[in-house]
Amino acid sequence: GGSMAAEWERQPAAAVLTLLLSLGASALGLLRVAPAASLRPAALSAGEVHRLITYIFVYEDLISLTCGAIIIWYFAGSFEKNVGTAKYCFLTITFAILSAFLYLLLRPVVSRVSAVEDAKGFMPVAFATLGVSTTRSQMKSTLFFGVRVPVVLVPWFMLCIAWVIPHSSLLSNLCGLLVGEAYGLGYCFCLDFPESVGSKLDRVFPFSLLKRIPGLKYIPGSLAERRAFESS
Numbered sequence: 617g618g619s620m621a622a623e624w625e626r627q628p629a630a631a632v633l634t635l636l637l638s639l640g641a642s643a644l645g646l647l648r649v650a651p652a653a654s655l656r657p658a659a660l661s662a663g664e665v666h667r668l669i670t671y672i673f674v675y676e677d678l679i680s681l682t683c684g685a686i687i688i689w690y691f692a693g694s695f696e697k698n699v700g701t702a703k704y705c706f707l708t709i710t711f712a713i714l715s716a717f718l719y720l721l722l723r724p725v726v727s728r729v730s731a732v733e734d735a736k737g738f739m740p741v742a743f744a745t746l747g748v749s750t751t752r753s754q755m756k757s758t759l760f761f762g763v764r765v766p767v768v769l770v771p772w773f774m775l776c777i778a779w780v781i782p783h784s785s786l787l788s789n790l791c792g793l794l795v796g797e798a799y800g801l802g803y804c805f806c807l808d809f810p811e812s813v814g815s816k817l818d819r820v821f822p823f824s825l826l827k828r829i830p831g832l833k834y835i836p837g838s839l840a841e842r843r844a845f846e847s848s
Contacts, residue, residue: 619668630701630834631692635685638738642681654725654736655716655788657723669709680783684737691742697721698749701826702817703809710745710807711724711795712813718791726787733785739778740785740792746771747796771797781785807810 641653653664657673675681698703719735726732753767760770771793778789798804814837817823827834836842 621678626831626833627728627789628693628696628704629826629829629834630704630708631688631696632832633826634686634738637689638673638681638684640674641670642675642684645676646678646708647676654734655719656734657720660720660738664808670711671716671734671736672708672712672738672741672768676736676783679736681780683781683784684739687742688738691745691815692738695745695749696835697842699835700811700814700818700842702771702814702823702837704835705823706809707745707816708741709800711792714795714804715740715744715788715792718795719785719788722787722791735785735788735791737784739781740788740795743771743775743778743789743792744772744799745798747793748800749799751800753795815831815841 645653646812653659653667653670653674654676655667659667670708674770675684692704694709695707699707701742716735719740749766750771755767757764758770759765761775765773775786775789777794778784779786795804799807802808816837820838823834826832836845
């Protein structure tokens with residue numbers, strides 16, 4: 617029980633920060649202290665370029681914030697454990713921006729056919745990480761709600777399920793998934809930095825600072841270190 621308690625206490629550092637940023641950014645909107653900073657073309661035209669990243673931390677009501685928190689806890693945490701904290705931070709920002717651009721590109725086309733929700737919340741990035749892990753998975757099939765399905769189809773089933781989460785934008789989730797699949801299949805190789813770079817990043821600011829936060833688990837950039845870390 618002791619080791620389990622220790623495991624429970626120390627969560628992946630960047631995933632916890634993602635969660636805290638989401639709570640902070642959403643609280644401002646929920647308390648009406650600041651306007652919600654979801655991703656919409658008008659805001660970008662007005663020069664609010666930061667929204668290309670900040671939209672992933674924004675939720676406009678408690679239900680979607682709760683769903684978002686669970687998604688971050690589950691997807692961000694496991695993705696960070698797989699790739700290391702530094703790469704997780706880099707890829708989260710990259711996936712957020714690429715998904716945003718694709719969303720803004722497709723939005724005018726899709727909005728002719730149906731209403732399009734503004735992009736907000738971590739879900740597009742979660743779908744990107746899901747796209748990466750399923751395209752690179754060694755498994756051919758998996759159990760999904762008790763039914764054996766091909767691994768590559770899992771994200772598409774999840775996309776249908778995510779449709780029912782209030783205020784989640786189907787288009788931005790789809791864009792996230794497409795970005796993740798493209799990355800997973802190796803089309804974005806220019807974004808894939810080697811482990812040696814990850815190990816160097818571990819030693820520089822802000823990652824050197826993240827390592828020192830008590831109670832959080834910093835996941836090293838090199839696979840060998842991660843394995844040693846897990847077995848310890």
